[in-house]
Amino acid sequence: MPETDETVRDLIRAHYEDLTQTERKCANALLQDYPGAGLASITEVAANADVSTPTVARMVQKLGFKGFPQFHKALLQELQAKVSGPTQRRDAWASEAPAAHLLNRFSQAVTHNLEQTFSHVDSDRFDASVALLSRTEGQLYIVGGRITRSLADYAFTHFQAIRPGVVHMTSSAATWPHYVLDMGPGDTLLIFDIRRYEANLLRLAELASERGVKVVLITDQWTSPVARVSDHAFTCWVEIPSGWDSNISTMMLLEAMIAAVQESRWPEARKRYEELDQIFDQTRLFRRPGSS
Template identity: 35%
Template sequence: MKEQVHGALGQMTDAERKVAHTFLANYPSSGLSTVAEFAGLAGTSAPTVLRFVSRLGFSGYPEFQRALRAEIQAELLSPLEKGDSSAARSLDGSALGAYFSRATANIQATLEAIPESEFEAACALLSDPKASCYTLGGRFSDAIARYMAAHLRIVRPNVRRFQDQTSTWDDQLLDVKAGDVVVLFDIRRYQRDLVHLSELLCERRARIVLITDSWLSPISRYAKVVLPCAIDSGRTWDSGVVLMALVEAIVDRVTHRDWDSARGRIQALEHIHWNKPPAAD
């Protein structure tokens, strides 16, 4: 639903946008309160809240709240609650075929969900030669954050990763300057430590690019750019296929936004690689 709200902001009146921003900043509690309470929190009227709900395609406030509760339940699902993954088969009986079909559908859904302008905005931030770039992900997505940093480090300078120990993040924040770009990966069962880090990054006026899921991590309220991905495999484990595909698309675009600079760095790296002294016996 947060994705729906973000997508509809351009069509909302000023009063409806106040409701939308209140909903996003106080998700999900604002939407679970009464219409009057929601209106009071947003500083608008009850009819404005109902128009906001209607703008999202709901017939009324009860339907909006039912959808919100269902979304919250989906966000909190554990692998055990997603069912037995041994049952899925494609029409020809292939488990592999069924999984690849779902992955293909997720790629298409993500392509439709991310406006080209948002993708370009993320790539522009990551191409800024004056800004240092940092990446970090969650329990599983941090592997993709590492992959992204490894590629970006070749084509642009000043690429770093927040190290894994959360106890050292405060120390590493000392080097983050206003205008620096931080790519954060956070998908459902969102990590509170990443949300807290995003708050601190915002205080330091870093620009956050969030790569998240269709339900949108709470980090979205602090992010400059939000790129939502379809991750639901329909089985026990969420899928990282789209996250990886999106990262590769970003790396490719950043590489070719300033190809002369990237080419020079790649050539220098090749020279270093092929002119290393032989290892000692």
């Protein structure tokens, strides 16, 4: 099995240019129904992709696997990682943890996550997403799930100060049709979704996309199903020695996006900041340094 933190999806994308036309046909079929399309037997995978069995075998070898069984095992391990809950993840870490102090293991894991996350960010895709988040011809809708709603709230607080027309969608799916009602071409939807992925967020993305909304997804390394309908998807590494996943790399990517949007809209953003400070002074919500 390839010694890499990349998923099979990442390997397919990385080696796509090296594949023949028929091998690409197989790869596309796998990506369209990932990872389910690759969990059948090699003959079934070939039949579903309308290619020969040897074509499938050659393709997986080009991805770095010794053969289809190893490829199949890698997909199963990814699927197991996707559905594992906090208890299972904590047990897995405890059995493999070194004797070093938790603080050291934690910092090593976080550093690794940051390195992996930013090494997998495509700069063109990042710039295109920033352009979507910056444009004010339409609304910017922001939503998160059970765990990621705090990230959505953080994003809303900053983007609302940088630009007008930002809408923070509530975490209650029952209210989402009211937001979708006003969505249309020119709007952008920023979604946060990490494992366990939420079916409601996928349906929301589908409805928004059908109405011409551009969808930007921030997810984990196993990739939310929302990626199928998103215009731009970013994968963040999240595993740490804990029963919970970490949002540190996700927050770092978000802050990079916030900084880029602010830069792209300067000096308009600066004017908004100055007006916002004036309003804060009028409301006396905050004390300025040195004031009595």
